[in-house]
Amino acid sequence: MQIFRTLLLRLATTAVTLVGAAVIVFFVIRVVPGNPIAMMLPPGATEDDIRRLTALYGFDKSIPEQFVIWAGGVLSGDFGMSITARQPVLDLVLGRLPATLELSLMALVIAVFIGGVSALTGTRERGTRIEAAIDVSNGMALSVPDFLWGLILVLVFGVAFPIFHISGRITPSLDLPFATNFYLIESVIRLRFDLWLDLVSHMLLPALALAIPLAAIISQLLKQSLKETMHLDYVTLSRTKGYGETHVITREALPNAILPTLTLVGVQFTFLIGGTVIIERLFSYEGLGNMAIDAVINRDLPLIQGIVLLFALIFTGVNLAVDLLYAVLNPRLRHA
Amino acid sequence: MELTRRTLLQGAAAGALLAVSGLPTLAAIDELVIAYNVNLPSWDPTVGPSAVNPTIQGLYQSVFDQFILQQPDLKPAPGILTEWGWNEDKTQVWMMVREGVTWHDGSPLTAEDVAWSLARAANPDSGNPINFIWSTLTNHRTEGNIVMADVKQFDPTIFKWMYFLTGYVMPKAYFEKVGADGFEAAPIGSGPYMVDKFERNAFVRLKAYPNYWGTKPEFETVTIKFVTDATARVAEVESGSAHVTLEMPYEEYDRLKGKLNGVAAPISDIGMIFLNDTDVMKDPNVRKAAAHAIDKQTIIDRLMSGYGVKIDTLQTPQYDAYDPSITVAYDPAKAVELLAASGYSLDKPVKFKIQTTKGFKPKDYEVIQAIVGLWRKVGIEAEIEVYEIAKHYELRAADTLAPAAFYNWGNSVGDPTTSTGFAMFGPSPHSVWDGEDLIAKIAPLWGEKDEGKRILGWQEVDRTIAEDALVIPLLQYVQPILSAKGVTVTPHASGALLPQLMKRG
Numbered sequence: 124m125q126i127f128r129t130l131l132l133r134l135a136t137t138a139v140t141l142v143g144a145a146v147i148v149f150f151v152i153r154v155v156p157g158n159p160i161a162m163m164l165p166p167g168a169t170e171d172d173i174r175r176l177t178a179l180y181g182f183d184k185s186i187p188e189q190f191v192i193w194a195g196g197v198l199s200g201d202f203g204m205s206i207t208a209r210q211p212v213l214d215l216v217l218g219r220l221p222a223t224l225e226l227s228l229m230a231l232v233i234a235v236f237i238g239g240v241s242a243l244t245g246t247r248e249r250g251t252r253i254e255a256a257i258d259v260s261n262g263m264a265l266s267v268p269d270f271l272w273g274l275i276l277v278l279v280f281g282v283a284f285p286i287f288h289i290s291g292r293i294t295p296s297l298d299l300p301f302a303t304n305f306y307l308i309e310s311v312i313r314l315r316f317d318l319w320l321d322l323v324s325h326m327l328l329p330a331l332a333l334a335i336p337l338a339a340i341i342s343q344l345l346k347q348s349l350k351e352t353m354h355l356d357y358v359t360l361s362r363t364k365g366y367g368e369t370h371v372i373t374r375e376a377l378p379n380a381i382l383p384t385l386t387l388v389g390v391q392f393t394f395l396i397g398g399t400v401i402i403e404r405l406f407s408y409e410g411l412g413n414m415a416i417d418a419v420i421n422r423d424l425p426l427i428q429g430i431v432l433l434f435a436l437i438f439t440g441v442n443l444a445v446d447l448l449y450a451v452l453n454p455r456l457r458h459a
Numbered sequence: 460m461e462l463t464r465r466t467l468l469q470g471a472a473a474g475a476l477l478a479v480s481g482l483p484t485l486a487a488i489d490e491l492v493i494a495y496n497v498n499l500p501s502w503d504p505t506v507g508p509s510a511v512n513p514t515i516q517g518l519y520q521s522v523f524d525q526f527i528l529q530q531p532d533l534k535p536a537p538g539i540l541t542e543w544g545w546n547e548d549k550t551q552v553w554m555m556v557r558e559g560v561t562w563h564d565g566s567p568l569t570a571e572d573v574a575w576s577l578a579r580a581a582n583p584d585s586g587n588p589i590n591f592i593w594s595t596l597t598n599h600r601t602e603g604n605i606v607m608a609d610v611k612q613f614d615p616t617i618f619k620w621m622y623f624l625t626g627y628v629m630p631k632a633y634f635e636k637v638g639a640d641g642f643e644a645a646p647i648g649s650g651p652y653m654v655d656k657f658e659r660n661a662f663v664r665l666k667a668y669p670n671y672w673g674t675k676p677e678f679e680t681v682t683i684k685f686v687t688d689a690t691a692r693v694a695e696v697e698s699g700s701a702h703v704t705l706e707m708p709y710e711e712y713d714r715l716k717g718k719l720n721g722v723a724a725p726i727s728d729i730g731m732i733f734l735n736d737t738d739v740m741k742d743p744n745v746r747k748a749a750a751h752a753i754d755k756q757t758i759i760d761r762l763m764s765g766y767g768v769k770i771d772t773l774q775t776p777q778y779d780a781y782d783p784s785i786t787v788a789y790d791p792a793k794a795v796e797l798l799a800a801s802g803y804s805l806d807k808p809v810k811f812k813i814q815t816t817k818g819f820k821p822k823d824y825e826v827i828q829a830i831v832g833l834w835r836k837v838g839i840e841a842e843i844e845v846y847e848i849a850k851h852y853e854l855r856a857a858d859t860l861a862p863a864a865f866y867n868w869g870n871s872v873g874d875p876t877t878s879t880g881f882a883m884f885g886p887s888p889h890s891v892w893d894g895e896d897l898i899a900k901i902a903p904l905w906g907e908k909d910e911g912k913r914i915l916g917w918q919e920v921d922r923t924i925a926e927d928a929l930v931i932p933l934l935q936y937v938q939p940i941l942s943a944k945g946v947t948v949t950p951h952a953s954g955a956l957l958p959q960l961m962k963r964g
Contacts, residue, residue, distance in 0.1 A: 161852040161888075162508060172591050173856070173888065175583055207500035207508050208659065209643065219660070277694045285698040290691060295662045295682045296490060407686045409661035416687075417498050417660070421508060422849050 129450050137439040144435035145197070145428070149190050152427055158182075159206055159422040180206060193428065202432075203425035207417070212429035216411060220433065221304035222292055223403070223410035227396045229307070229326055230333035234395075235388065237334065238341025245342065246349040246372055257342065264339035269398050273332035273405045280328055288325040290407035297321060329406040333398050337391050344387055348380035355379075382452060389445025393438040488945055491678040491958060494686040494701035498660055502646040503639065504627045505579070506586035511624050513728075513869045517955030518683065521665060523648035524628050526554070526573065526621035528673075531951045531960065533727065533777050533873045538673075539573065539628050539649065540621065549613055549908055552596060554606045560672045562630045563647040563654075570601040575631040577608065589625045592617070613906050615913055619872040651676045651959040660685060665958065676959040683958070693941075702943040705956050709764040709821065712939035720942045725768050725935050726954040727871045729775060730820060731882075732813070732830075732931040733855070733864045735891040739811050740862040744801040745839075746928035748794035748809075749863070750787050752837045758829050759934055762822050766937035772921040773868065773878040775935040777952055780875035780917040785925050794837040808840040813863040814854075817845045820867045826933070827865050856888045864891075867936070871953035875917035876905065883924060892929050 160176050177183045181192070196203055202212035245257040267275075281289035293299070293306060297318065301309045307326070310319040352358060353376055361375045400412035407413070411430055418426040495518070501509045504519040528538030542555040560568040579585050580593035587593065595617060596608040620626050628649065634642055646654055651673065652665035665681045684701060686692045693711045695701040696719060712721060732749075739745045759767035774781040795804075803809040813831065817824040824845065831841045844861060846854075854860045870878040884901045885893040900920050907913035924930060940956065942948045949960040 158849070158853040158856070159508070161856040162849055169591060169886075169888075172588075175590075176588065179586060205500075209501045209503070209507050209639070215659070274690060277691060281694045281700070282698045285700070289694055289698065289700060290494070290684055290686050291661055292658075295656060295658070295664045295684070296680075405688050405691055407661070407684060407688070407691060409658055413660045413687075417500065420849075421500070 130447060133443045133446055137443055140439050141432070141435055145194065145432055146190075148428055148431040149193065150186065152422075152424055153186050153189075159424060162422055193425075197432070202429040205418075205426040205429075206423045207421045208423075208426070212425050215414065215426065216429045216433050218304055219409065219411045219414050221306070222408065223396065223399050223412060225305060225307045226326055226330055226399055226403070226408060226410060227333070227392065229323075229330040230337070230395055231388070231392055233330055233334035234337035234341055237338035238345065241338070241342040242345035242349060243372060243377075245346045246353065246376075247368055249350065257346075261339040261343050264335045267336075269332050269336055270401045270405060272335045273329065273402050276328045276332055277405070287328050289328060290325075292322065292325050292409050293318070294321050294325075326408075329399075329402045329408055332402050332405075333395055337388075337395055340391060341384060341388060345380065345384045348383055349376050352376040352380040382449065385452065386445060386449055389441060389448070392445075393441050396434070396437055396441075488678070488702060488943070488963065490680040490682060491703070491946065491961060492701045493681065493683045493956065493958060494692045494695040494704040495683045495956065496687060496689070496692060496704075496706045498685045498687065499657075499663060500659075502643050502654075502657075503629075505576075505625045505629060506588075508588070511588045513624070513871065513954065516624070516871075516953070517951070517957050518663070519627065520650065520955055521652045521681075521683075521958055522646065522650045522654055524560075524650050525626045526576075526628055527618065527626070529622040529871070529951075529953065531949055533871065533952045535618070535622055538622075539568065543618055543621075545610070550610050552608050552610060552617065556604045556606060557672060558604055560649055561670050562633060562649050563668055564630075564633060565670070566630070566632060568628065568630070568649050570604050570606050572631045573628055574599040574601050574606045574608075576627070576629045577606070579629065580625060587625055589620065592620050593625075613908060615905075615907060615910065616872070616874050616876050619874050619877075623872045623877070652681060655680070674959070677962045678958060681958040696941050696943070699943065702946050703940065703948060703956070703961065704942075705938060705940045707939055707941065709766045709939060712766075712941065713764060715941055720944060720947065721939065722942075722948055722950050723766055723937050723939045724950040724952070725775065725777070726938045726950075726952055727775060727777065727873065728820075728867050728869045728936040728938075728954060729770060729773065729878075730767075730823070730826065730865065730867050730933040730936065731773065732933065733860055733866055733882075733891050734928070734930055735858070735860045735862050735864070736893055738862045739809050742801050742809075743927060744797040745803070745809050745811075748797040748803075748837060749834060749839060750928040750931050751790045751797070752794040752833050752839065753830055753931065753933070754789045754833060755933055756789070758826055762825050762829060763934070763937075766821075766939065768935040768937070770932045770935050772925055773870075773882055773930065773932050774875065774921060775873075778870065778873040778875065778878065780879070780914050780921065782918045782921060785918070785922050787925050787928070791833075791837050794839075798838045803838050805836075805838045808835070808838045810840045810842070811863060812844055812861040813841045813865065814844045814846050814851070814861045815865040816848050816851065819848050821936070823865060823867075855891060858891050858893070860891050863931075869954070871955075875914065875921070879917055879921055879924065880904070883920070883930060894929070897923065897929065 160182060193203060205212050205215055208215055241257050245254045248254050277289050280287045303309055307322050310322060358371060358375050361371050399410055400415055403410045403412035404416050415430045418430060497514045499515055499518050501507055504510055504523055509515055524539045526540050528536045530536050539557055540554045541557050545552055556570040556573050562568055577596060578599045580587045581596060583590050595612040595614045597611045598609040600607050630647055633647055651668060651671045653668045655666045656664040662682055662684045667676045667679045686695055689707050692704045693707045696704040734740045734746055755769040759765060759769060771787040772785050798809060813827060815823055815827040827843055831843060834841055851866060868882055881887045881889050883892055883897060884890050885898045904913055904916045907916060938954055940948050940950060945963060947962045947964055951957055
């Protein structure tokens, strides 16, 4: 019952959050300087031309009127037309979403792997130079922002030792048999490991740039939780039973220590998706973030609204999923 | 972990595996890869904001033909139209359409296509932002391979617009068959390259059109990757992932131009400072002092590594109305004298705000910082405000720019109306100088039918503007292009990077 109550409550707050995000983004981007019509005015345009263009794109109405029209459209699945791409906003954002999700998930997997391994290693080797080295590495990883990691990776693995691709998502000359835009997943399903390898070769550097700071956070938090758990009685008991240190850490301590890390990973995942905006730009990756920057530069208001709303949906969705997962994994909540 | 023979071999194997995963090689350039600095949002070159974005015209010109071909030196040449002109009293225009041209789907390009393209551009509902120019022609009709139209309002630059923004020939039958959405999904033109594959925000892959009417492009396949970050573009070409790129910091260009092929040629973009006739800018002494206090050549040499051409009018040497006799000297002593005449001095400086972008054009903010430093030495205290380019457009259209505002102006047809005219004619939404004297001087030139007299008229306007310091032209930009050894790029003065102008060797 507790889980259902939590679910209903979170669904309600998610809806309110989305409405709030929609209202804020709609009004804020109309208040900040930068008028899309002024940007496309040709030299010599007259007042009539300006009026005609303004009406053509629906900006001749009052902002509340524009909001009502837009909100009505959104409720019926019509997010409007992009001013620059002249395509339905929904098609554009849904077309790019898989690329961003795959990149974010890849970054998350890398971060969890690196962070998890270093936390377990640091716990096992606590008090040694290895733990000190892990702490120093974590500090460095956290003190450098992801876009700077991106630049470093471009220079090291793109220029000095050109092993990986530094732009794009896939080699343009390849013929793609995909039915969806989830290229990475579909390449595995279709057993096209040549395409999978090409995709990974493109995605690895941007994913790594996104993953490094998150890996350090995971590593630090998990190591701290594990350390605290290692002093608990049941862990001592398992040691007295003769289990090895690796078994004690992974089988006994980890299941309890992982809960705070799980919550953090969920929260950080939303930040990670936000981080794709800069990283996708740097690596010319064809995701939502890259599109968002272009939309802002061009003051493509309908597209900005669509992207922000989708980001808000992802953020609230991920938070909801984490909360539910937490409720499922946490015995106190599960049996309440 | 110890470095053993086994781990070394494992590493080498992993490296080899990745090496075969498709990284491009420069050994044989079968497929030319260009790292381009902007995205292509939309394929229709005649509607929406993309149509008036000068930075993507090179992409359009690879696929679509303009009515009239523009050569790399900005001069017109026969293209789809082989001949063109007005009748004697300039009440009609006529255009002869090249025969034997085909669209990328194999269908013939006819005079009907040209007439339809012109009429569509003139239709206010089409979404063509330059509609007001095209609508000066009406009653488009064809006779054989001749297109004729009535002149509703004489515009001496109408044929120049035919190789400028939105001046593209579009396929009537195909467009009517597939509609705007269908065209966006599968665009066809009559240009040197056909669209093979397009991934928005990622790349466009072009294939040479075998039946192209003009010179066949040297590279059969061209991939244009949209790499908007300058650092990433440099990395692309340095690592060999791309063969050609453009618009990188001049320092990077200098670093790499020995290792790679480099070409840096002046383009039709200029840097300038708009002066708004408000506040202290109503005082001619202040304006003239501000103009004389700027050492443009030193700024170009020190800040732009010498990549720039000093200008004193809004015309570059390639433009039709360029007059080298109009100059504004760097003369700080004169600036001090002029300011003193208006009661200003180092102790009592004249104060105003100057707006600039930061990073929109090469060294824009640094140039303004240097200018503010030079102004301070003569008794001008300018406060810098950084803004986004979108805000500049909005403020300029509303005529609410600060007393001084840095901007770059492009004019790839080189006509004085599209530089001095639109930038300085008060009623234009792009002008912030509203002086009646200047409006009266410029107004008759819009419809001047005698070309010689028209150009002379614009030169006189430029002289007045320079003498009264109504705007401060600064420099003509130089576009740096880097290419792999083995690829030669012919730069186009419009700034368009055209794959059809690239050769092996």
